[in-house]
Amino acid sequence: MISVLCVDDDPAFLSLEKRCLEVPGVMTITTVLSAQEALEEMETNRFDAVVSAYQISDMNGIKLLKEVRAAYPGLPFILNTKKGEEEIIIEALNNGADFYLQKTGEPKIQFAKLKDTIFKAVKRGEFWQELHDSETRYRRLFETAQDGILILDVESGVITDANPFLLDLIGYTCDEMLGKKLWEIGFIKDKALAEQAAADLKRTGYIRYEDLPLETKDGRALDVEFVSNVYDVGAKKVIQCNIRDITDRKRAEERQTRLASIVEYSDEAIIGKTLDGIITSWNTGAERIYGYSAQEIIGKNISLLIPSDHPDDTPTILEQIRKGIPVIRYETLRRKKDGGQINVALTVSPIKDAKNRVFGASTFAYDITERKRMEEAIRESEERYHTLAEASPDQIFIIGRDDTMKYANTAALKMFQLSYDQVIGTPRIDLFPPDIVDEQSNLLKKIFETGEQIRAEEKIQFGTKEFWIDTDLVPLKDKEGIVSSILGVARDITERKVAEETLKKFVADLDRQVIERTSDLSDVNLKLVTEISVRLDAEKQLTKSVGEKEVLLREVHHRVKNNLQIIISLLNLQSRYITDETTLSAFRESQNRIKAMALVHEKLYQSSDISKIDLENYIKFLGNNLISFFGVKGKGITLRMDIRDISIAIDTAIPIGLIMNELISNSLKYAFPDGREGEISLAIHRQNNTLTIVYKDNGIGIPQDFDWRNAKSLGLRLVIGLVEQLQGTIELDRTVGTAFNIVVKEKE
Secondary structure (H helix, E strand, O other): EEEEEEOOOOHHHHHHHHHHHEOOOOEEEEEEOOOOHHHHHHOOOOOOOOEEEEEOOOOOOHHHHHHHHHHHOOOEEEEEEEEOHHHHHHOOOOOOOEEEEEEEOOHHHHHHHHHHHHHHHHHHHHHHHHHHHHHHHHHHHHOOOOOEEEEEEEOOEEEEEEEHHHHHOOOHHHHHHHOOHHHHOOOOOOOHHHHHHHHHHHHHOOOEEEEEEEEEEOOOOOEEEEEEEEEEEEEEEEEEEEEEEOHHHHHHHHHHHHHHHHHOOOOOOEEEEEOOOEEEEEEEHHHHHHOOOHHHHHOOEHHHHHHOOOOOHHHHHHHHOOOOOOOEEEEEEEHHHHOOOOEEEEEEEEEOOOOOEEEEEEEEEEEEEHHHHHHHHHHHHHHHHHHHHHOOOOEEEEEEEOEEEEEEOOOHHHOOOOHHHHHHHEEEEHHHOOHHHHHHHHHHHHHHOOOOEEEEEEEEEEEOOEEEEEEEEEEOOOOOEEEEEEEEEEEOHHHHHHHHHHHHHHHHHHHHHHHHHOOOOHHHOHHHHHHHHHHHHHHHHHHHHHHHHHHHHHHHHHHHHHHHHHHHHHHHHOOOOOOOOHHHOOOOOHHHHHHHHHHHHHHHHHOOOOOEEEEEHHHHHHHHHHHHHHOOOOOOEEEEEEEEOOOOOOOHHHHHHHHHHHHHHHHHHHHHHHHEEEEEEEEEEOOOOEEEEEEEEOOOOOOOOOOOHOOOOHHHHHHHHHHHHHHOOEEEEEOEEEEEEEEEEEEO
C-alpha cells in the first residue's frame, strides 16, 4: 500500500485529486491545506511520497521542499506547477525535487500522469532508501571494525579515508592521513615495497602480506597482516586495505612454541588425556619416569599406569576434573613399564575450550620416590632418637637462639614439674630457678659465640625439692656451621654429692681422732678401753664407708654409661648432616659398638653384684637392640641363645659384647638379602675360666674365596683382635651358612 500526502490551499482541487488518485488496497491519499499542516502530519505518519502545489497560502512549494529534504532526505517529492513557471521547476530540481508536473486543463490526463509519476517516485525512494541503508551499514562496519581499514584512490594512490581503529592503532589523526600516500606518512618505511604493492594491485586487483612490519607515530613496532583489493564504486576504482594487528598473536605463538619446548623437555612428566582417561600427549619427562615411549602409550588408557595391587584412583580424579576442580599435589603409587612401582605427586588440571567447557585434563607428575625414602629414613632416625631421649633417666632439653625451650624429654618435664605444652616455646628464664638464670645465660651466650661445649655443676631447687645436677651443654649447628640451638643433658648427682660430703666429714673426724690419740700418748694405758671403743666405732664407720664406696662405684658405672649415651646421641645428631653413605654407615657401626660398651655399664649399675654381669641377659638385650636397629624385627629372622648361669667381669664382658655386636651385625646386614628369612643361634659354655662360643647363621654364607682373616673391613678385624686380646682362637665353618667357633679365656 502506497501512502501519499497531497498539499494544496484549494480544497476543491484536493478533493478531486484524492478521488482520482486513491485506489483501495493500492494507494491511499491524505490531503492538507497548508505547508505547516503537511509538516505536522509527517511527524506523526509515514508517507511514501509528497505531492505539493507551488502556490500555498502560508509557504511556497520550494520552501516546503527544503523543509522535507532537511527532515526526510529520501522521501520522494513531486511539485505541481503552472505552465510557464520553468524557473520554479529548475529551482525545485536544484533543491532535490524528484519530479514536477504542470497543471493542465484536462483532469483525467493530468491525474493519470500524476499517478504514474507517484509510482516512479516511490520506486526511486525505495532505491534511495536501500542505497542509504547500505551506505549506513557500510559506514557502521567501517567505523566499528576491529581491523584497520584504509581507502585509497587507484590512480593517484592517495588515502581518501581511514577508520578509527587504524588511526588509534598507528597514532595518526585523520588530517595527517587523508590526501597523502602510504610512504609519505612514515608508518610503512619501505617506499619501494609500497610502490610495488600499488603496481601489483593495479595489475592483479589483490595482494596479501601475512607478516608486514609497521611503525606507529610514536616509534613502536607492529607486526600486521596486510590485505588489499581493488573494487568499483560507481564509475571509480578504489583500493581497500585491511590491516590486522597480529603482534599479540605472534607473541602468543612464540609463547606457545616456548611452552611446547618446556613441556617436551621438562624433567617432570606432563601428560594430556581425555575425560575418559585416554592419553593424548606424552613428553620426554613421562618417558623417563614411566619408561614408555610416546608411540607405545598414546591412545592407551591412563589406568595402564595403576599398579595391580593398588586401587584405581583414575575415575575419582577424572570426576573431579569434569567438575572443573583441579587436583593439587596428590601423592600416590604408579607402575613403570618394567613393572616397578614409584611414588609420584600429581597435579591434574582441567583443559577448557573457548566456551569454558572442560574437554580434557593435563597432568604434571613428579617422581618423589627418593624423597619418600629420605622421609622414611628421617622418620625412623628421629623415632629412634626420640625413643632414646624419652627413655633416658637424664634430663634432656634444647634451647633455641631466641632463649625459648624447643624440646624437653620426660625426665626434664618431671624436673620442671610441667607438661610438654607448658614447656615448649616458654622462655628459659621462666623455667629455671632465678638464682641460676644469670650464670646460665652467660654460659649459653659463650656457647652461641664460640661453639664450645661446656660442662657445669649446679645446686638448684624446684618447688620444695633441692638437688645437684651435672649438665653438659652441647652446641647444635646448622648446615652453615652456625650454632642454632643448644642441647642440654643434665643428670642428678645429689646422691654422689651427699656421699662426697659424708666421706669428707668422716675423714675429718678420723683425722681429728688420730691427732687426739697421738697428742695424748701419756694417757694410752688409761684410755685403752676408750680407744678400743673408738676403734670399734671407726670400724663400723669404715664398713659404712665401704657401702658408700659401692654407691660411688655404681655411680661411676652410671656416669660412664650416661657419657657413652651422650656420645651416641651426638653421633646420631651429627649423622643427620652426613650425606655420604659410607661415612654414615661408619657412624652407625660406631654407635652400635658404643652401645655394646654402654650396655655393660648399665647392667653392672643395675646388678646386685657390681663386679659381675649376667652374660645371657646382656647378650639377649644386645641382640634384640640390633634387630630393632636394622629394621628386621617381625620379618622372619629369629635369634636363639643357649647361655646358662654365666656371670663375667667387665674386662671380659666388654670384648665379648663387641665380638657379638660385630657378628650379629654382619649376619643382619649380609646373610639374609632381599627379605630372606632365617635364624641366628648362639651358644656359650664355661669350663673353669675358659669360654667356648659357637655362633651360627643359616644365611647365604661367606664366599669361599673371601680371605676373612685378612679382611679389610673393620668388623672382622675387630673380632679377630678381641679374640687375641682374650688369648683365644677363632675358626670359620662355611659348610652350612656361616659358623664361628671361638674359644677365649676370662681376664682375671
